[in-house]
Amino acid sequence: MAIPEPQLDDLYQEIIVDHYRNPRNKGPLPDAMVACQQDNPFCGDEITVELRVEDGVVSDLMWDGRGCSISLSSASMMSDELKGKSVDEALAFAAHFRELMQGKGDQSEWEELGDLEALKGVTKFAVRVKCATLAWATFEEALQQAQAHS
């Protein structure tokens, strides 16, 4: 049984390129409670996530960094998605996203993720999965630090 070749357009969907060219919530966050940086040693990409947590809610979230279209568009979409969520909701969402990205769980649930569904194609390019999850891992670390501070 031949598995179809992954197509480039699976990877580089228009939404991804839009977020790459016009990133949301990119830049420093004044009055950030924590700032965390992680990198992908495979390609040298770096993402920094800065956030504020107030009353159990991720009240503000900015990110910055350098990387490929997949890692930066994922960071941009993540910031749109997680800002305003409660800490518990945000952590659960991030865990769910990372699970789907690793090809686990019910893959039909991509359809419920809005813009992020555009990243579904990345699951077929194994070496790029780390690009798509870098911002999310950085966010989780930042949130843990924020909680430790509060």
Add this chain to the structure above:
Amino acid sequence: MTFNVEAIREDFPILRRQVHGRQLVYLDSANTSQKPNAVINAISDHYRNHNANIHRANHVLGEEATAAYEGAREKVARLINAPASENIVFTRNITEAINLVARTWGAANLHEGDNIVLTQLEHHSNIVPWYILREQNRFEIRFIEVDDRQRLRTEQIRDMVDSRTKLVALNHVSNSMGTINPVEEFIEAAHRVGALCLIDGAQSVPHMPVDVQALDADFYGFTGHKALGPTGVGVLYAKREVLEGMPPFLGGGEMIRRVDFESATWNDIPWKFEAGTPNIADVVGLGAAVDYLEALGLDNVRDHERDLTAYAFDTLRTRFNDLKIYGPNDPDEHAGILSLNFPEIHPHDLGQILDSRGIAVRAGHHCAQPLMRTLGIAGTARASFHVYNTRDEVDAFADGLEAARNYFSDLPMRTVAPTAVPVPAEAQQP
């Protein structure tokens, strides 16, 4: 022997592969080279007909295996013009060769107040072993900087190499930028102050004539798998008196002369540094690779790759005015390693588009993160040549670059959403 690329390509079975429905264009030899039939067959023949342990089996197979293993050492010695095979120590790779020097010679000779001089062009394998040793031995590490074409600023040698310098260590060819470094100047500078000089030849030995005696290098290392040989074999050359003065590296069988319940004495060089059963079959394979390279002639190999590099410079500069090509402009100073970037395309994305066209390059920091930070970039896309590459492949590479640039500039202009190819259920499973 004349240099006939089409005939050479016949010797490399993997070059007939199709990738994504296209003929493979392999431009990642600085990462690892492909292997000719001569090497594949030598390894297979060893296991089929001669396999035994070496230096300790008193039967025919043991003698044959030992002769093949030590014969490969002689071939390597001849390749780099070492005075004798005793100057050649087999390791796993160049990384282990440099670690061996750091942990034996370095641990015994580098102390607080001393310094070693490296360069900004070094691979992590010639930086990190020294960082690890510095934790214990507390010496200073200095880096010679690069100029705006990623050439070493040799005028800094005068200030950096001083009376407390014990080692100067640098690569002969930069794996990330392609710069051919004037290692003679560094070796002379080291010797003027009584220091030793280590040359990382991972990207030079496979591609050009190297004469360790003419260079007067104290240590010279390379790795087999970039030299058409198998993975798992590296080479450390060192001068006899240097090797004899070094404490052993790993302890175990083979490296001892006599062991009792109080102590042990060490075997002669080079076996003193080869504890345990070595990678016999792959050393034999490396011997076959050396034969293959020498039959082509390293002068011819260098001429061929210089021609490809010059052709690539011309082609890429003619076709792209926004493509940044790193390293020296002069092909005489530039090995067959082209590191490049488009301003708006991340190298990772570039590599992906090229891969979709069957073109294999490396994208990333090339194990040179400090240099990439100095240049203010995350990485580059790197195309690298070997004996089997052709001008047609350079053209295919240029076509791939153009396709990548068009792909990314076209994407936001699309008015119709790209057709998502439905993913069959079985492809979605992990």
